[in-house]
Amino acid sequence: MLDNPAVLLLSVVVQNVVLVLLTVGLFWAGVFVARRLGSKAGYGLGALGVSRPTGGFLVGAGIGFLVGLGAVVGSLVIGGLSALVLESLGFSADNEAQQTLLGGLRGWVQESPVSALGTAFLVIVLFGPAVEEFVFRGAIFGGLYRLGRFFSRSMGGDESSRGVDRFSFVGAALFSSSVFAALHQSAVIAPALFALAVVLCALYRRTGSLLPAIVAHATFNSFTVLAIALSA
Incomplete structure (x- = not known):
């Protein structure tokens, strides 16, 4: 059953829905506790990046698209180098989980191109x-x-200083990007995904919105669907 690409994509959707609900639930729980302690924090999702990007939506989307194109080129270079390193060390550079899904999608596209490509795109x-x-x-x-900026301020640091901001960014970006790359469970693409994630963190911090990062990520992923369509 899990060899069926439609079932695999449906399972991804279900997992992602659960992940979003847990994330929002934890965020609201944190806001509730903070408000009980005297904070004026609100329940709006602007704190999670659901907001208008600096420069407006069109500018943000355009920047995200360009970053996504650059990420595609960068991933080809980094992925190729990763494969060479793994093979030179005697490890397999194959991504079996991804190959299984992509192979199933190609077969689905051959049987029903409209529904397969439409579902894959969505x-x-x-x-x-x-x-x-x-x-x-x-x-x-x-x-x-x-959190890094808050602790720095609590310890007497200048929250607005560039050093504190840079330190907080680097720590948060490295940790979150490491988790992001590791959860994709592929050694050969992990370095490229890590680099992509760090760039997306910087893009989010720069624009104050998730929209540019989402567009960049979507542009990056769109080439996978394009490759499936062309190879089916």
Whole structure:
């Protein structure tokens, strides 16, 4: 049953829905506790990056698209180098889980191209990137970044200083990006995904919104769907 690409994509959607609900639930629980302690924190999701990007939506989307194109080129270079290193060390550079899914999708495209490509586009290009950016950049990176600045201020540091901001960013970006890359469970693509995640963290911090990061991620993933369509 799990060899069926439609079932696999459906399972991804279900997992992502649960992940979003848990993320929002934990965020609201944290806000509730903070308000009980005297904070004026609100329940709006702006703190998780659901907001208007600096420069507006069109500018943010355009920047995200360009970053996504650059990420595709960068991933080809990094992925190729990763494969060479793994093979030189005697390890397999194959991504078996991804190859199984992609192989199943190619077969589905050959049988029913409209429904297969439409479903793949919705899940891989639209839904997946939006959820992953919301969780990894909006919640995990954003939360750790603000937490670092808060602790620095509590210890007497200047919250607005560039050093504190840089330290908080680096720590939050490295940790959240490591988790993001590790959860994809592929050694050969992990370095490229880690680099992509760090860039998306910087993009989120720069624009104050998840929209550019979502567009960049969607652009990156769209080439996977394009490759499936061309090879089917």
